[in-house]
Amino acid sequence: MRQKYAVPFVIVVGTLIFGVLSVIFTRYPMLPEAASAQAHHVDNAWHGLLVVEGVIYSLVMAFIFFCLWRFRAHRREEQGDRIHGSRGHFVEAVWVLSSVALTLGLAALGSQELRALIRDPEADIDIEVRASQFSWEFYYPRQQAYGSKLFMEIGKRHRIILTSQDVVHSFWVPEFRIKQDAVPGKVISMILTPTKLGEYTLLCNQLCGWGHTDMTAQVEVLAHEDFDKNVGGADSF
Numbered sequence: 613m614r615q616k617y618a619v620p621f622v623i624v625v626g627t628l629i630f631g632v633l634s635v636i637f638t639r640y641p642m643l644p645e646a647a648s649a650q651a652h653h654v655d656n657a658w659h660g661l662l663v664v665e666g667v668i669y670s671l672v673m674a675f676i677f678f679c680l681w682r683f684r685a686h687r688r689e690e691q692g693d694r695i696h697g698s699r700g701h702f703v704e705a706v707w708v709l710s711s712v713a714l715t716l717g718l719a720a721l722g723s724q725e726l727r728a729l730i731r732d733p734e735a736d737i738d739i740e741v742r743a744s745q746f747s748w749e750f751y752y753p754r755q756q757a758y759g760s761k762l763f764m765e766i767g768k769r770h771r772i773i774l775t776s777q778d779v780v781h782s783f784w785v786p787e788f789r790i791k792q793d794a795v796p797g798k799v800i801s802m803i804l805t806p807t808k809l810g811e812y813t814l815l816c817n818q819l820c821g822w823g824h825t826d827m828t829a830q831v832e833v834l835a836h837e838d839f840d841k842n843v844g845g846a847d848s849f
């Protein structure tokens with residue numbers, strides 16, 4: 613295959629590879645179901661990144677296949693054709709400038725979604741979440757109730773007020789997407805709005821000691837009446 617076929621080859625084979633990747637990622641999504649109002653901001657950034665990475669990966673792989681074929685060793689030769697010279701400065705300039713543009717573009721996309729996530733700090737329900745090696749405790753100041761299971765009300769904005777008693781932990785419910793570290797000596801808040809009823813698992817997502825993998829808690833998203841029943845009446849649950 614001649615060198616002049618490099619560009620059409622890379623475009624055609626790259627498109628094929630990207631097509632296959634798109635089918636795989638669409639049929640087997642990597643993210644669990646989204647169950648919070650904030651999730652789509654994270655998903656937008658994730659999918660944007662995935663598309664950009666998919667395009668670059670496909671083009672690079674297609675170019676590698678072209679080079680493997682074009683510069684292979686022929687019979688009785690120990691080495692394939694040597695590459696004499698290159699487009700030098702032009703190729704380098706294109707590579708550097710497109711990398712800078714890509715990095716800035718992705719940073720802009722990420723910061724736009726991040727700004728949308730932290731824009732409105734108003735909340736309907738406050739929950740103090742205390743992390744310690746290796747358990748979680750939840751306290752509802754308005755109801756003066758506490759417990760080891762996190763109850764949330766569907767459609768309401770919850771202010772999760774995170775503290776840690778010892779080392780750095782991290783609050784993460786994969787279906788809600790947002791992850792926030794709990795840092796000793798600091799009070800850190802984030803807003804979560806669950807949008808689907810059901811049970812989920814809260815994981816600690818920061819290696820915090822021997823019991824780290826067991827540092828989980830049940831999360832239940834309830835309708836208004838059930839939430840009041842579970843949190844309102846009792847001092848602890």
Ligand SMILES: [Cu+2]
Nearest residue numbers: 816818820824
């Ligand atoms: Cu941990």
